[in-house]
Amino acid sequence: MTxxxxxxxxxxxxxxxxxxxxxxxxxGLLMLLAIYFVGAxxxxxxxxxxxxxxxxxxxxxxLLGFPCH
Amino acid sequence: MVSRLLVRGMLVGVVAGLLCFVFLKTFGEPQVDxxxxxxxxxxxxxxxxxxxxxxxxxxxxxPELVSREMQAGLGLFTGVLVYSTAFGGLFxxxxxxxxxxxxxxxxxxxxxxxxxxxxxxxxxxxPNLKYPANPPSVGEPDTxxxxxxxxxxxxxxxxxxxxxSVSLKRFVSGSWGAWNGTLAAVGTYLVLMVLAGLLLPxxxxxxxxxxxxxxxxxxxxxxxxxxxxxxxxxxxxxxxTQRASARGALVG
Numbered sequence: 261m262t263x264x265x266x267x268x269x270x271x272x273x274x275x276x277x278x279x280x281x282x283x284x285x286x287x288g289l290l291m292l293l294a295i296y297f298v299g300a301x302x303x304x305x306x307x308x309x310x311x312x313x314x315x316x317x318x319x320x321x322x323l324l325g326f327p328c329h
Numbered sequence: 330m331v332s333r334l335l336v337r338g339m340l341v342g343v344v345a346g347l348l349c350f351v352f353l354k355t356f357g358e359p360q361v362d363x364x365x366x367x368x369x370x371x372x373x374x375x376x377x378x379x380x381x382x383x384x385x386x387x388x389x390x391x392p393e394l395v396s397r398e399m400q401a402g403l404g405l406f407t408g409v410l411v412y413s414t415a416f417g418g419l420f421x422x423x424x425x426x427x428x429x430x431x432x433x434x435x436x437x438x439x440x441x442x443x444x445x446x447x448x449x450x451x452x453x454x455x456p457n458l459k460y461p462a463n464p465p466s467v468g469e470p471d472t473x474x475x476x477x478x479x480x481x482x483x484x485x486x487x488x489x490x491x492x493x494s495v496s497l498k499r500f501v502s503g504s505w506g507a508w509n510g511t512l513a514a515v516g517t518y519l520v521l522m523v524l525a526g527l528l529l530p531x532x533x534x535x536x537x538x539x540x541x542x543x544x545x546x547x548x549x550x551x552x553x554x555x556x557x558x559x560x561x562x563x564x565x566x567x568x569x570t571q572r573a574s575a576r577g578a579l580v581g
Contacts, residue, residue, distance in 0.1 A: 272437075272574075275330060275331060275426075275428065275429070279331055280331055283331040283422065284422050287419075287422055288419065288422060290418070291415040291419045291422075292419075294412075294415040295412060295415045295416070299412070300477055304474045304478065311394055312394055312395065315394045316395050316399070316400070316403075316407070316408075317407060319353075319357070319400045319401055319405045319408070322462065322463065322464060323353050323405070323551050324408070324555075325457050325461075327463070327468060327473060327476035327477045327480055328465070329468060
């Protein structure tokens with residue numbers, strides 16, 4: 261590792277909040293939606309009717325720690 | 330810049346998910362099968378008892394929406410991969426925020442490892458001590474709403490407690506040093522979580538005859554999978570970002 265690299269690592273500059281916030285909102289919502297479908301859809305609440313999503317991810321939902329039927 | 334960290338996090342999440350899947354397929358699925366066997370046994374015993382009393386309880390066999398093979402194979406794979414990829418993305422966003430703002434972990438590698446430990450403890454471990462993972466046949470269908478709400482509440486309280494504790498660390502470290510600041514943060518988080526655990530209602534819906542060993546092994550498999558996921562996220566994301574940062578750019 262060069263001296264310059266060490267220096268850069270030792271004094272990291274934070275990513276400005278104005279760059280971060282749009283991605284945090286967009287990405288955060290998308291990620292949470294994905295987790296919702298694995299963890300709770302057609303269990304506690306339903307966006308789609310039926311039980312297919314619930315039954316399909318059934319084993320994962322149990323093993324990842326979510327409450328399930 | 331953030332977008333590339335996000336993509337990196339999600340890709341690392343895919344890898345973590347693959348590891349998780351192999352682990353759960355090996356150690357989790359046998360427990361799920363045993364739990365389902367128990368459930369079937371219970372149902373059959375109930376049906377036989379009803380028949381003996383002269384009641385016809387032979388309800389129509391419900392058609393299987395998704396076969397067991399599918400649930401234990403593609404279903405598990407999809408669920409774990411989506412979950413892990415999403416957490417990889419959230420992890421990257423947390424990293425993007427904390428980088429350069431956390432004096433205790435100045436290198437990407439160290440920060441990534443620290444965030445993984447914090448995430449594992451705050452999002453999975455502590456909430457699951459209060460509301461542990463349950464195999465099939467544990468849990469009343471009628472209470473799914475309240476159980477889900479309580480579980481998510483516990484996670485939210487845990488995350489909030491962790492954020493408060495980390496903020497307190499800054500404050501205490503300023504005048505009492507980093508060591509005491511860390512002790513104060515850990516102590517505060519633990520006290521808050523014990524309080525939350527005492528205040529939130531307990532749930533016990535384990536059937537009387539449910540085999541204890543199956544329950545234990547199931548929960549152990551659940552903890553193991555999360556440990557693998559968070560460890561993989563922390564180590565891989567840290568290594569990749571460290572390498573990029575050594576080349577001169579955080580996202581390289």
